[in-house]
Amino acid sequence: MKIVITGGGGFIGQMLARALLARGGLAAEPGAKRNLNQLVLLDQAFPSNRIKDERIQYEAGDAGNTEPLARVFAANVDAVFHLAAVVSAGAEADFDLGMRVNLDAARRVFETCRLQPVAPRLVFTSSVAAFGGDLPDVVNDTTAATPQSSYGTQKVIGELLVTDYTRKGYLDGRTVRLPTIVVRPGKPNRAASGFMSSILREPLNGEPAVCPVPPEAKMWILSPARAVDALIHAIELPPQDWGANRTLNAPGTTVSVAEALAALARIAGRDTAARVRFERDVAIERIVLSWPARFVTERAARLGFRGDNSIEEIIRAHLRTLHA
Amino acid sequence: MKIVITGGGGFIGQMLARALLARGGLAAEPGAKRNLNQLVLLDQAFPSNRIKDERIQYEAGDAGNTEPLARVFAANVDAVFHLAAVVSAGAEADFDLGMRVNLDAARRVFETCRLQPVAPRLVFTSSVAAFGGDLPDVVNDTTAATPQSSYGTQKVIGELLVTDYTRKGYLDGRTVRLPTIVVRPGKPNRAASGFMSSILREPLNGEPAVCPVPPEAKMWILSPARAVDALIHAIELPPQDWGANRTLNAPGTTVSVAEALAALARIAGRDTAARVRFERDVAIERIVLSWPARFVTERAARLGFRGDNSIEEIIRAHLRTLHA
Numbered sequence: 001m002k003i004v005i006t007g008g009g010g011f012i013g014q015m016l017a018r019a020l021l022a023r024g025g026l027a028a029e030p031g032a033k034r035n036l037n038q039l040v041l042l043d044q045a046f047p048s049n050r051i052k053d054e055r056i057q058y059e060a061g062d063a064g065n066t067e068p069l070a071r072v073f074a075a076n077v078d079a080v081f082h083l084a085a086v087v088s089a090g091a092e093a094d095f096d097l098g099m100r101v102n103l104d105a106a107r108r109v110f111e112t113c114r115l116q117p118v119a120p121r122l123v124f125t126s127s128v129a130a131f132g133g134d135l136p137d138v139v140n141d142t143t144a145a146t147p148q149s150s151y152g153t154q155k156v157i158g159e160l161l162v163t164d165y166t167r168k169g170y171l172d173g174r175t176v177r178l179p180t181i182v183v184r185p186g187k188p189n190r191a192a193s194g195f196m197s198s199i200l201r202e203p204l205n206g207e208p209a210v211c212p213v214p215p216e217a218k219m220w221i222l223s224p225a226r227a228v229d230a231l232i233h234a235i236e237l238p239p240q241d242w243g244a245n246r247t248l249n250a251p252g253t254t255v256s257v258a259e260a261l262a263a264l265a266r267i268a269g270r271d272t273a274a275r276v277r278f279e280r281d282v283a284i285e286r287i288v289l290s291w292p293a294r295f296v297t298e299r300a301a302r303l304g305f306r307g308d309n310s311i312e313e314i315i316r317a318h319l320r321t322l323h324a
Numbered sequence: 325m326k327i328v329i330t331g332g333g334g335f336i337g338q339m340l341a342r343a344l345l346a347r348g349g350l351a352a353e354p355g356a357k358r359n360l361n362q363l364v365l366l367d368q369a370f371p372s373n374r375i376k377d378e379r380i381q382y383e384a385g386d387a388g389n390t391e392p393l394a395r396v397f398a399a400n401v402d403a404v405f406h407l408a409a410v411v412s413a414g415a416e417a418d419f420d421l422g423m424r425v426n427l428d429a430a431r432r433v434f435e436t437c438r439l440q441p442v443a444p445r446l447v448f449t450s451s452v453a454a455f456g457g458d459l460p461d462v463v464n465d466t467t468a469a470t471p472q473s474s475y476g477t478q479k480v481i482g483e484l485l486v487t488d489y490t491r492k493g494y495l496d497g498r499t500v501r502l503p504t505i506v507v508r509p510g511k512p513n514r515a516a517s518g519f520m521s522s523i524l525r526e527p528l529n530g531e532p533a534v535c536p537v538p539p540e541a542k543m544w545i546l547s548p549a550r551a552v553d554a555l556i557h558a559i560e561l562p563p564q565d566w567g568a569n570r571t572l573n574a575p576g577t578t579v580s581v582a583e584a585l586a587a588l589a590r591i592a593g594r595d596t597a598a599r600v601r602f603e604r605d606v607a608i609e610r611i612v613l614s615w616p617a618r619f620v621t622e623r624a625a626r627l628g629f630r631g632d633n634s635i636e637e638i639i640r641a642h643l644r645t646l647h648a
Contacts, residue, residue: 133569161477244472
């Protein structure tokens with residue numbers, strides 16, 4: 001089978017690629033697996049330490065342009081992970097860029113799927129940024145999407161298109177609303193939620209970090225490994241398990257900044273946790289605090305998705321990747 | 325002031341134009357009114373009996389194209405009613421046409437507003453088709469939009485864009501989710517809900533009509549006059565009354581086909597109501613019965629919107645327009 005990952009050069013794209021190569025394929029139906037023959041990573045740039053595997057094909061290009069998409073989809077594609085996106089603070093700072101990538105490029109990918117002889121399975125990543133404003137204390141599976149950012153707006157529009165394209169039979173789509181991914185490795189990105197990784201990652205590297213929100217601020221988080229598991233599980237579930245509702249709140253864990261730093265202190269010592277200083281950033285705070293931090297994800301549990309057990313587990317998993 | 329109506333050649337567009345001309349302006353702030361100097365009707369076609377008024381300007385063109393929009397918005401525009409749309413059954417039959425008109429054209433209108441020196445007020449018309457699937461018995465102001473048709477999907481995307489463009493200060497938008505408009509005059513259109521007008525209008529004209537859904541099927545309806553009132557009220561409300569939530573479920577009345585025909589019989593006689601015959605149309609039924617028929621519209625009531633009192637009142641209002 002042929003699988004395409006847009007945003008395949010990004011952090012989650014690379015982790016997903018490694019996971020798919022290791023698995024060797026995807027379950028096509030309960031119990032059966034189809035072998036992965038070709039894994040196309042489409043992105044504007046790739047990390048210098050490329051994954052070496054004869055099944056991988058690197059395609060440099062913008063998922064919003066027809067030319068690279070036409071190339072990638074020239075032969076039949078069985079499954080697509082559409083991860084390419086401009087993150088929250090980026091889409092807020094440059095409205096047109098966000099619309100072009102998060103809306104127009106997504107739509108072009110869906111249209112390209114529509115041209116395939118058999119509608120491919122597609123996983124689209126949405127976000128907790130789908131929610132905002134006057135929210136119930138706990139978000140559940142029927143809470144209305146009320147985005148308060150351009151990023152969230154564009155993601156919810158993508159969700160709606162995935163559902164309608166699926167209903168029309170143009171693709172077999174599944175949207176996973178991911179929590180904030182913690183701990184992201186590497187350098188900070190433009191995600192407004194990026195600080196939640198920074199305040200754990202930088203101190204563990206012996207570096208200082210800045211937290212732009214108060215200690216009591218809570219976030220809904222998921223580890224990178226569980227996020228990749230969720231994307232793979234989402235694409236493997238048979239269509240009838242999804243039914244008409246193609247948007248899912250993924251599982252996660254509610255953690256406050258204070259709880260995260262306390263866990264960091266328990267694992268790596270008080271001196272490590274003390275490398276974080278608080279410096280309020282109103283722009284970041286406005287975006288991040290509009291997102292819900294408490295969810296009940298019954299449907300995800302019923303469909304077999306699983307989250308992390310604790311912030312300690314998440315930090316320890318990050319430490320293991322550093323020493324891998 | 326200058327007002328633009330896209331879809332100004334349509335039935336609601338024409339009624340709205342007459343109402344705006346008769347009012348002579350719009351309330352700019354509580355108690356104050358700004359005089360209407362220019363009313364631009366943009367549409368691909370206009371009725372042959374044109375409204376004669378020196379303030380009216382007819383612009384033939386597609387609201388999805390830049391050229392007519394650039395012409396209409398060359399001078400400052402104060403208020404826009406974006407009514408141009410492909411209706412439900414039309415957007416279901418021709419997916420690409422629906423996307424082009426209901427999504428791309430709407431977005432182009434919003435982008436054109438963004439170029440204005442002062443963000444214009446804009447009213448966008450959405451629909452009960454925003455809802456569908458597993459719904460609560462009664463839809464309220466916080467029920468999640470879950471469209472089950474391409475038309476509904478495209479309308480909800482428009483709602484999201486209106487909210488985000490407003491939040492960014494690119495326009496001062498207000499979305500009104502209209503019930504099914506009954507009784508529409510003239511010929512049937514491609515709206516899946518069109519039969520609800522047909523089964524009242526045609527018998528009153530001495531003609532037969534076909535009802536594609538069973539007598540117990542219920543709809544959420546609003547008369548044309550109250551719909552026009554709602555659009556004007558929506559644009560006149562000051563921004564602070566709308567707040568961050570720019571999407572409103574308009575008031576309406578829940579009426580079953582059987583109740584509508586009983587009212588018709590009471591007003592025009594049993595022979596008139598007997599001109600309707602039932603002939604099931606699965607495609608129409610699938611779309612229409614996915615829409616909710618019972619609402620509680622508390623926010624609309626609080627903001628001063630009002631609906632009709634009964635189906636009798638709606639039929640009698642239609643009879644008055646016939647004899648006007």
